Amino acid sequence: MSSYDETELPARIIERPEWSTKETSEGAQELFERDETSREQIFREAGSVLRMPEGPVLDASQIDVERSDDETMIINMGPQHPSTHGVLRLMLELDGEVVLRTKSVIGYLHTGMEKQAEELTYVQGCTNVTRMDYLSPLHNELVFSLATEALIGVEMPERATWIRMLMCELNRMSSHLMWMATNGMDLGSTSMMIYGFREREMILSFFEKTTGLRMNNNYIRPGGVAADLPDGWEDDVAVICETILARTYEYDELLTGQPIFRDRTEGVGGLSAEEALALSVTGPLLRSTGVPWDLRRVQPYLAYDQVEFDVIVGTYGDNFDRYAIRLAEIRESIRIVRQILDKMPAGPYRVQDAKVTPPPRGRIDTSMEALIHHFKIFTEGFKVPEGEVYVPVESPRGEIGCYLVSDGSSKPYRMHIRGPSFVNLQVLPTLLRGGLMSDAVACISSVDPVMGEVDR
């Protein structure tokens, strides 16, 4: 593309020729051939981004910086590849079938949601954040709502807290089931894909019954939840728990003990605890390395200190550990949900503060104040005191955090979501290095990235 006829170039490229980079004009984000890369950069990329302050994790002698471009090949995987779980683009440097260097190129799904959040009121904000991690929308809503409530300083009614916990645990189950499905698919088990989607659909049907929507629920809002649980929810949830628990043992038969599956996952994509901590990895990835870090346990939010559950940890940090952790976490979530069934308190499902909570429909017709409050909340929104707060919760993918800055108006001054997928994705060069190309698919899957959250 070097022999451009100038008349064919866009006007802004003629004005600023330096914008005209090679082919896709996305030059510097890419992985370059070795001739064009400095020695230091190759060293860094070949060793992932790891250069630990306390001593080398990577043996420098293992890195072959002298290899010539003639022996290696850089290929693109994605952004349209079905196994990249969305629009993730990986550039892989291969020597035969062995992956030497990896660079992920992201941003294909960037829609400026953090900028958008500054234009939306706190009431509308949940509709925005719920679309980030579209496989666990309720956790996004939860973290945004908790951050807003922390700034306002309202006390949640007990029932609202427990409803939130119930929905979040069901969401964790559906997210992990979705992961089991796609992971099975990536490893060639199409029956697992169908089973995973089938079970997830049960939970989504319950979400539809409760929130009106299968995904992107906008159910958890600042000040409580949007609606009370439907009549007979106990029966629905009990059936979900019973069915899915029984089915997880079917997955055991289908995958856990299956020799092909174990061959493809055991010892593949190994990660050490030091690497995971240095790369800020959280969630099942961190726990697979043996670090018992689960925010539900160590920094309890909602009412997680009042339910019993185990934090599942792995030993080897390989793909099989991550599979086993997610499968076991489904069972732990079922255990939590069953306790919530027993302990669900009665009472209001949202804060009884007319400044934050819209009045019930019936009162709008009879009360002038209710009408005014309703109008103010849905046009102007409620004002949030000035301040800044960072609230983390444990989503199925790890620590999702919301850094919220308020200037005292009814719209966030700055809302930053710390997406676990975005941070966890940095681990890919480490997982893939030295492995086979065919295992790359399994490794990407085991990180469980949701591109809606990576790119936001």
Next chain:
Amino acid sequence: MSDVALGAFQGVVAAGGIGVDQVLFPNRSEYHGLVAQLRATGFEMCADLCGVDYLTHPGRSSVPAGVAIERFEVVVNLLSLSMKRRVRVRVQVPEADPVVDSLFDLYPGTEAMERETFDLLGIRFTGHPDLTRILMPEDWEGHPLRKDYGTGRVPVQFKEVPGPR
């Protein structure tokens, strides 16, 4: 709970709010040294790093007296798994020279976060190995999360849309 050991840090320290023990306000020259000190005292993980543009809200009350307020702020949330506590570091970055030290050598996990902050707010990180745009296309002009970045000027923005942005 006792205060975090801060070593030689002499800057402003505020009591933390919800979920955070302390908020530290180093200036730019103290920033890297302070985070190195915190890392040595047991903050193993950099949970989050982001930037804020305070262009239209300069007189913010969350910054205590004694801190010279600037337009940009880089906010780092550090996490200690061993002590189960969090600490927040807020460093002021002036508009004229939006440059701070990179934390990459202390926490390799900040690589993507610093790239994102550079991309969306235009704050540059000295010592970052690969400071390129991460979410926006490489040839994008402007930094969208800045408060003076106009939204809605061009109905749909694609790479090859001609004219000023």
